[in-house]
Amino acid sequence: MNVQPRQKPEPIYAHPNLYQVVNVQNSLRLQRIETSLRNEFAAGGAGELSPIDVWPQLWLVNEWDRDAAQRLIQEATATDVEEWFCGACGEQNGGAFELCWSCRHERSAP
Template identity: 35%
Template sequence: MLRLTQAPNIAIATLWRDLLCEAGLPASVQRQHLGAAAGHLPPGECLPELWLQHPEHAERARALLRELERLPQRQWFCPGCSEQVEGGFEQCWNCGQMMPT
């Protein structure tokens, strides 16, 4: 196994793990519960870590994580309810209307 990276929190670590697993790169999250030890251990040792099952997948896994960082961010107003939608969303969270093209 190979430690790929640390995540800022368990939610992000789980998202990254799921992305890698769906791409056929078996990964796991380690140290997901060490946040409870913050204050007793150095903060850098309490962050969740993403581990790859096969070290030869490291280059592809890092490339996928870089792509995830570069998702397009948008800001638009929903034509259905005038809600302001921000981020990578193409559908209004409020009424379900799709982003206009």
């Protein structure tokens, strides 16, 4: 009988911004992948602890969801697009915006 050694559980996702972690958690929840949020209020420990140790973390409830969760997280976090300048008013906009925040002109194709 060939038994695989158990791997130490680790968080599926961590980020310094709680809102980013909750956004990923919501994306996973929509796909029926259950997670638990840890370190939600741990930021006050920074200084005594390493900053990365107090980042909010997502942990899988069911480890068998790991592969699907990793694919979804990669898709959800891969939307970081470079900033762009509006062709109508010249305003700089974040990559996530499809309309100019200033004049509401639609983003033109690169």
